[in-house]
Amino acid sequence: xxxxxxxxxxxxxxxxxxxxxxxxxxxxxxxxxxxxxxxxxxxxxxxxxxxxxxxxxxxxxxxxxxxxxxxxxxxxxxxxxxxxxxxxxxxxxxxxxxxxxxxxxxxxxxxxxxxxxxxxxxxxxxxxxxxxxxxxxxxxxxxxxxxxxxxxxxxxxxxxxxxxxxxxxxxxxxxxxxxxxxxxxxxxxxxxxxxxxxxxxxxxxxxxxxxxxxxxxxxxxxxxxxxxxxxxxxxxxxxxxxxxxxxxxxxxxxxxxxxxxxxxxxxxxxxxxxxxxxxx
Amino acid sequence: xxxxxxxxxxxxxxxxxxxxxxxxxxxxxxxxxxxxxxxxxxxxxxxxxxxxxxxxxxxxxxxxxxxxxxxxxxxxxxxxxxxxxxxxxxxxxxxxxxxxxxxxxxxxxxxxxxxxxxxxxxxxxxxxxxxxxxxxxxxxxxxxxxxxxxxxxxxxxxxxxxxxxxxxxxxxxxxxxxxxxxxxxxxxxxxxxxxxxxxxxxxxxxxxxxxxxxxxxxxxxxxxxxxxxxxxxxxxxxxxxxxxxxxxxxxxxxxxxxxxxxxxxxxxxxxxxxxxxxxxxxxxxxxxxxxxxxxxxxxxxxxxxxxxxxxxxxxxxxxxxxxxxxxxxxxxxxxxxxxxxxxxxxxxxxxxxxxxxxxxxxxxxxxxxxxxxxxxxxxxxxxxxxxxxxxxxxxxx
Numbered sequence: 287x288x289x290x291x292x293x294x295x296x297x298x299x300x301x302x303x304x305x306x307x308x309x310x311x312x313x314x315x316x317x318x319x320x321x322x323x324x325x326x327x328x329x330x331x332x333x334x335x336x337x338x339x340x341x342x343x344x345x346x347x348x349x350x351x352x353x354x355x356x357x358x359x360x361x362x363x364x365x366x367x368x369x370x371x372x373x374x375x376x377x378x379x380x381x382x383x384x385x386x387x388x389x390x391x392x393x394x395x396x397x398x399x400x401x402x403x404x405x406x407x408x409x410x411x412x413x414x415x416x417x418x419x420x421x422x423x424x425x426x427x428x429x430x431x432x433x434x435x436x437x438x439x440x441x442x443x444x445x446x447x448x449x450x451x452x453x454x455x456x457x458x459x460x461x462x463x464x465x466x467x468x469x470x471x472x473x474x475x476x477x478x479x480x481x482x483x484x485x486x487x488x489x490x491x492x493x494x495x496x497x498x499x500x501x502x503x504x505x506x507x508x509x510x511x512x513x514x515x516x517x518x519x520x521x522x523x524x525x526x527x528x529x530x531x532x533x534x535x536x537x538x539x540x541x542x543x544x545x546x547x548x549x550x551x552x553x554x555x556x557x558x559x560x561x562x563x564x565x566x
Numbered sequence: 567x568x569x570x571x572x573x574x575x576x577x578x579x580x581x582x583x584x585x586x587x588x589x590x591x592x593x594x595x596x597x598x599x600x601x602x603x604x605x606x607x608x609x610x611x612x613x614x615x616x617x618x619x620x621x622x623x624x625x626x627x628x629x630x631x632x633x634x635x636x637x638x639x640x641x642x643x644x645x646x647x648x649x650x651x652x653x654x655x656x657x658x659x660x661x662x663x664x665x666x667x668x669x670x671x672x673x674x675x676x677x678x679x680x681x682x683x684x685x686x687x688x689x690x691x692x693x694x695x696x697x698x699x700x701x702x703x704x705x706x707x708x709x710x711x712x713x714x715x716x717x718x719x720x721x722x723x724x725x726x727x728x729x730x731x732x733x734x735x736x737x738x739x740x741x742x743x744x745x746x747x748x749x750x751x752x753x754x755x756x757x758x759x760x761x762x763x764x765x766x767x768x769x770x771x772x773x774x775x776x777x778x779x780x781x782x783x784x785x786x787x788x789x790x791x792x793x794x795x796x797x798x799x800x801x802x803x804x805x806x807x808x809x810x811x812x813x814x815x816x817x818x819x820x821x822x823x824x825x826x827x828x829x830x831x832x833x834x835x836x837x838x839x840x841x842x843x844x845x846x847x848x849x850x851x852x853x854x855x856x857x858x859x860x861x862x863x864x865x866x867x868x869x870x871x872x873x874x875x876x877x878x879x880x881x882x883x884x885x886x887x888x889x890x891x892x893x894x895x896x897x898x899x900x901x902x903x904x905x906x907x908x909x910x911x912x913x914x915x916x917x918x919x920x921x922x923x924x925x926x927x928x929x930x931x932x933x934x935x936x937x938x939x940x941x942x943x944x945x946x947x948x949x950x951x952x953x954x955x956x957x958x959x960x961x962x963x
Contacts, residue, residue: 307605308612311598315589315613322618459616460583466618506817 323467326512333403347389355417399440497534748822804876840902879932
């Protein structure tokens with residue numbers, strides 16, 4: 287394996303050996319890497335870390351429920367052309383100037399090899415991934431209006447994230463390398479905290495982690511707190527300087543961890559009685 | 567190369583294709599397994615398996631094929647006793663002698679077999695026998711990058727049988743039904759119509775083109791009403807007594823339904839075992855939180871899709887005798903089964919979801935009443951497949 291494009295993690299991002307292998311396999315095989323995992327496990331951050339560590343530009347294509355495959359390739363700005371023809375501005379016969387490349391097009395034509403992040407692909411329509419099969423396979427597309435084919439100068443490194451809101455089509459999955467990011471265990475979490483805040487007061491970290499994993503165990507919560515919420519919470523605890531002796535009992539700033547009122551109530555009920563019927 | 571492994575994966579229901587297999591071969595050619603079984607395992611998994619739900623199955627197949635590594639179960643009892651005595655663990659940075667070399671798996675396994683034959687007593691801290699805290703290739707709590715761990719906790723994760731740990735058991739789709747899966751299923755309850763009341767606010771392109779042409783090219787905009795889901799749902803949940811073991815499952819179902827905001831209307835009531843004159847607005851089934859069942863009949867039109875959730879297991883008297891109501895102090899003139907038949911008449915579509923597995927319906931506690939209720943409503947098992955079949959039943963005309 288050549289060492290030219292070898293991802294070894296970055297200073298601000300804790301990466302497991304499994305994930306590192308998956309990234310390097312996908313780079314070496316020139317196949318998109320599909321990343322799944324609970325919210326807050328750093329799926330989106332991964333692309334940033336790769337771009338940073340390999341020193342390549344990062345192009346982010348955030349998918350929304352209304353995004354179409356075509357949006358990523360190019361848009362033909364017909365309205366602008368119509369305006370121009372009405373007001374006699376610009377050269378209307380030159381269609382090329384009304385073609386705007388999308389994020390995929392941008393990544394294809396980038397002067398340096400780019401890292402392309404297709405974020406939350408499952409948000410879009412069910413057929414969306416299928417519409418991109420050819421483009422991701424061949425890394426080229428055709429612009430009807432100008433009869434041009436856009437090909438890649440350097441095949442981008444493609445990272446795709448999914449929250450598993452929708453099942454992705456098999457044909458699409460077959461072309462990807464897949465990795466599932468597990469929720470970090472306590473050991474890993476300690477490392478993540480260290481990366482973010484340096485060495486902290488041991489008691490603060492211990493007690494915060496204990497309280498945090500205790501809450502995550504509660505299966506009746508609608509939205510479990512994730513890594514980013516834990517980091518915010520620890521910061522709140524540090525800044526405020528509250529006593530950290532009985533964190534899991536008093537739960538100061540619980541609103542940072544749990545964003546829903548019902549969840550806070552459920553959490554308190556479980557702490558009191560050991561169970562909750564509230565969600566029924 | 568390992569072609570049997572490919573067929574074994576497919577035989578176990580993992581949908582691995584030739585293309586993915588060829589990708590794996592390409593990766594192996596490039597030396598991406600890093601000449602270790604752990605590396606090979608990771609590589610296989612990320613190239614061949616595309617959902618965490620299949621990780622556990624994959625782990626098992628991997629174990630089966632590169633098998634015999636999962637030795638602990640077959641180990642003679644004395645070995646376990648020896649290991650249990652004198653537990654000691656090496657420090658993480660203590661690697662023992664540095665002459666590490668990657669042993670061939672087969673050789674390692676052969677040695678393991680031999681050692682089981684040879685070893686007659688307990689050993690700890692050494693480099694040859696099966697013991698604890700040493701650097702031999704087999705035992706536990708020690709360090710050897712290519713060794714076999716015999717029980718105990720995983721400390722370095724370099725032992726060959728990470729797969730044997732089955733870390734992904736919880737993700738198996740056939741055992742766990744998550745809120746999201748329920749939600750996905752409930753999305754199927756859709757029936758779009760533009761005939762619902764509302765403002766015409768969406769641009770109707772076809773009509774706009776037509777009218778503009780009619781108008782000799784002067785732009786004329788035409789609007790239409792947005793399409794909306796017309797499905798209304800009445801969810802009735804059996805909440806007490808024999809349903810307690812299924813509370814977690816039902817809770818997930820409840821959360822999924824209440825989070826689904828695409829229904830035109832959603833009403834949820836609770837009952838205990840069977841339905842009589844009252845329905846309850848809380849799962850505790852107390853009189854003060856009740857509504858008259860007939861009031862519900864009057865208020866909801868027949869288009870509501872009715873979903874019963876319950877184990878349908880109860881004393882036959884609760885279905886067949888006046889006054890059979892299991893809630894103390896509440897008398898019913900009409901029997902439970904009569905009330906159920908009223909539901910069947912009042913609403914066009916209803917299904918019953920039962921958390922008891924279908925294969926037990928004929929021979930479990932309450933099989934008599936399960937049978938009775940199945941005659942009134944189509945009953946489905948509360949699993950992903952059962953739910954999907956049931957929801958389909960609700961949608962077909």
